[in-house]
Amino acid sequence: MxxxxxxxxxxxxxxxxxxxxxxxxxxxxxxxxxxxxxxxxxxxxxxxxxxxxxxxxxxxxxxLLEPAVVALGYPLYQHLKTIKYHWRLFLSVLTLGVAVVVVISFTLSMALINIPEVAIALSYKSVTTPIGIALTDASGGNSAITAFAIILAGLFGALLGPSWLNYIGVRSAKAQGLAIGAASHALGTSTISKISYEHGAYGSLALIVSAMITAIIGPLLVDNFVLFYTTPL
Amino acid sequence: MNYVIIKNALYSIVAIMLCLYLGKTVHHAFGGLPGSLYGMIVLNIFLYFKMINAERLKATIEWIIKHMSVCFVPAGVGIIDHFDLVAQHGLAIVVVIFISTMALVTAVGLMVEKLSSASLENQSSDV
The missing domain is CATH 1.10.150 (DNA polymerase; domain 1)
Known part of the structure; x- marks a missing residue:
């Protein structure tokens, strides 16, 4: 004790x-x-x-990870009120984004590293840590790798995201906030909220909604990928 | 010591644990998502139907979210058992994270920029 x-x-x-x-x-x-x-x-x-x-x-x-995930329901509830009018746009863009990142992460990890536990971990690295770890454990991945990958994804998006988006001509606070919130969760969001209040609001919206979407469609994609890669032909 | 803060903190803890156990029950019954994620959805439903007072949760939940990353440390320390994995594949892991993160930033950024200007035009034509 x-x-x-x-x-x-x-x-x-x-x-x-x-x-x-x-x-x-x-x-x-x-x-x-x-x-x-x-x-x-x-x-x-x-x-x-x-x-x-x-x-x-x-x-x-x-x-305490489990109650922490439940607590994230509160910011989600706050944001549900603000996305009421644009929910089709937000849901379709973020669902597509999540699908893209899971597919790229999994297939690229299998191509380069070829260890399913690592590929699972890297597929869940764009979401907030408690959810990423919960999803990795549920799919049988290596959650220590997830914990690190999530920080790295956060750092890349926070440090390079805004200047990269400016470079490719994505300049609105809405687009920048949603993009960095979806890819770099709380780390990216807290960094871009220094640019403007709107950046922060859209960032936290994207982080929470894309975490929900990842929780729903991620395991469907990942578990089938694992089956596909580990079943001998 | 402010009595209301303590009462609201207890209220929040009871609300969160209630949602967590309901979520775990759903997980045991149907499987699928982890129990804690069902708990998050249950909390949302309770808040939506005003069965839980959102105002009373605010301060406690903001505190939890601000400090929760200390709870992820033990999971992260697990890397100590995977040094050989990192030594062998560390660079590849960083490359995968970099490429997929930047791809997601680019995809979402471009889609929102294109679609939201389109949807704004639609809105103005509706009016």
Whole structure:
């Protein structure tokens, strides 16, 4: 009991320090979760703590993932009111976008890496972390890879998204917000909300709606892809 | 200490756990999505039909969303067991993430830019 509590406390303290570092420097790439993981791994290697042991001790922290997903229903509810008039546009564009990203991620990973667990993980990397991890576990993927892939997808979209969209002539706040929210979830959204309030609003709308769409159509695509790739001809 | 904050926090926790367990029940009955995602939909339905007071949830849920990423740390630490995988395929993994993320940004950005200017024209012709 004492041990479990101390591992959870250690994790929270390192996380708080990392979050403080990011607030002080306001550097996007100083992601608190990434920093915490990079600080914990050397400690665990040095103290010879296995992942199984650490994960078992901090189980209560991981158990909070489920209520966190439920809590995301609140921003979704708030946005449902605003998309009432454009729901056809939003739903069709985001559904198409999600389908494209899942298909590209899965087939490209199978072509380059050829490990189904990794391909599953990379297929779910555009959504917010609790949902991505839940979906990866449900499809039998490697959720440690998902956790990292989600941060990287967030960083790419947040750092390169706005200038790339400007370059290809996509300049409206609505299009930029939806594109970066769909691809780079909360990380991208929090970055672009500094450009304008509208960017942030459309970003969080896209992040929550595309996560819902991924949860519904993602497993259909991914589970069939896995069957297709793993069934011997 | 503000009494209302504590009451609303307890109200929110009970509401979230209720939705989570209803969601898990749905998962056990029908399968499909993970139970927590059904719970998210259940919360939406309750909020939509005003069975849960949205105002009372606001502060607690904003707090949860702001701090929830600490809960993802243990899952991420799992990478420690996959160092060989990262050493062997790390570059390919980064390439896949980069290409698919930029493809999604481009696809959604271009579609919204094209379609929303079209739908705005439709709207004005309706009026």
């Amino acid at each position: 004492l041990s479990a509590l101390s591992y959870i406390l250690l994790t929270i303290i390192i996380y708080q320090i990392s979050a403080w570092c990011q607030r002080k420097t306001s550097a996007i790439w100083l992601n608190p979760m990434l920093l915490t993981i990079s600080a914990l791994i050397p400690i665990m290697l040095w103290q010879n703590i296995s992942f199984q042991y650490y994960f078992a001790q901090t189980k209560e922290l991981s158990n």
